[in-house]
Amino acid sequence: MSWQTEFKDALRTNEDLEQFFEKTFPKTQYPLFIPKTFAEKIKIHGPNSPLWKQFIPHNDEVENKSGRYDPIGDITHSKGNQLIHRYQNRVLFTPTTICPVLCRYCFRKNELAEKDEVFNQNFAEAKNYLRANPQINEVIFTGGDPLILSNEKLAGFIQDFAELESIKYIRFHSRTPIILPSRIDEGLLAVLISAKEMFTRSMLMIHVNHGDELDAEIVEAIKLLTDAGIEVFSQTVLLKGVNDSTEILAELFSRLADISVKPYYLHPPDEALGAMHFYMSLEAGRRIVQPLHDLLPGWALPQYVIDIPGGEGKIPALNPESFVFSGTLINRQGLPIKV
Numbered sequence: 252m253s254w255q256t257e258f259k260d261a262l263r264t265n266e267d268l269e270q271f272f273e274k275t276f277p278k279t280q281y282p283l284f285i286p287k288t289f290a291e292k293i294k295i296h297g298p299n300s301p302l303w304k305q306f307i308p309h310n311d312e313v314e315n316k317s318g319r320y321d322p323i324g325d326i327t328h329s330k331g332n333q334l335i336h337r338y339q340n341r342v343l344f345t346p347t348t349i350c351p352v353l354c355r356y357c358f359r360k361n362e363l364a365e366k367d368e369v370f371n372q373n374f375a376e377a378k379n380y381l382r383a384n385p386q387i388n389e390v391i392f393t394g395g396d397p398l399i400l401s402n403e404k405l406a407g408f409i410q411d412f413a414e415l416e417s418i419k420y421i422r423f424h425s426r427t428p429i430i431l432p433s434r435i436d437e438g439l440l441a442v443l444i445s446a447k448e449m450f451t452r453s454m455l456m457i458h459v460n461h462g463d464e465l466d467a468e469i470v471e472a473i474k475l476l477t478d479a480g481i482e483v484f485s486q487t488v489l490l491k492g493v494n495d496s497t498e499i500l501a502e503l504f505s506r507l508a509d510i511s512v513k514p515y516y517l518h519p520p521d522e523a524l525g526a527m528h529f530y531m532s533l534e535a536g537r538r539i540v541q542p543l544h545d546l547l548p549g550w551a552l553p554q555y556v557i558d559i560p561g562g563e564g565k566i567p568a569l570n571p572e573s574f575v576f577s578g579t580l581i582n583r584q585g586l587p588i589k590v
């Protein structure tokens with residue numbers, strides 16, 4: 252089955268979900284999307300599994316009213332042209348609001364559900380912004396999920412960015428290889444190889460949270476990428492009830508490292524409205540993450556970083572006190588911030 256057919260043949264409503272799983276589920280205000288091929292895997296793993304908890308709607312999405320609409324300040328740093336400019340040298344580029352699956356814990360779930368201004372399309376304006384800010388040397392495709400775009404569309408954006416001399420690095424953040432491995436076809440490999448040739452470095456950052464996501468089919472798809480010379484990194488979100496144990500994380504990171512994926516980021520859960528049932532304190536997270544240093548070599552250990560609520564960017568999550576001076580939290584420029 253082609254990835255486009257898999258994508259079209261997805262569960263999109265509560266009725267679809269209830270028919271497929273033969274159970275009832277809470278109705279939430281958030282959209283729902285699970286390709287049936289992936290829903291089959293969820294069904295096999297069952298209701299207490301990490302797969303189920305990440306993608307099946309939960310009562311708390313409706314009942315728990317705490318959390319922030321935009322926990323990491325995308326809107327504050329949005330330039331209104333699909334660019335989010337938070338750090339001096341790099342921008343996030345959001346070419347789509349579409350994802351291969353809708354993750355119940357997503358920190359961008361409110362923005363995506365509302366199709367917020369962060370996703371306003373104005374590509375000419377985005378290119379003008381990059382021309383006017385030549386200190387920006389990296390574009391990070393995020394979303395939504397950029398690998399859900401057609402090869403032609405993706406290649407077009409890549410070509411456009413390559414025409415800007417200031418852009419040296421290009422990065423793609425994606426959950427697609429885990430959810431729709433059939434997307435890693437020859438056409439996509441050709442696009443990613445051409446990106447490698449057009450920029451000084453080009454990287455794919457896959458989003459993966461639990462070893463159960465790395466079945467034989469997914470490992471095969473990732474091998475297609477690494478065999479083609481694509482640099483593959485990973486990012487993981489620490490989620491209560493899903494992967495909140497040292498052993499689970501150690502297994503995930505060592506398996507990723509064994510298939511030539513560099514574990515790059517581990518994020519504490521964000522305080523996202525509608526996803527607070529996945530939230531855990533920094534202190535609880537530290538107790539889980541610190542022992543990883545005893546179990547894994549540095550090259551298999553991701554950086555454990557937290558996005559400061561409000562949009563001030565990432566700081567080390569194991570020791571955020573290193574950013575506290577005289578009782579005040581400071582940002583990367585050394586300026587005091589309110590959280």
Ligand code: SF4
Binds near residue numbers: 352359458
């Ligand atoms: S694929 Fe990424 S952007 Fe899309 S819902 Fe999941 S976490 Fe959010």
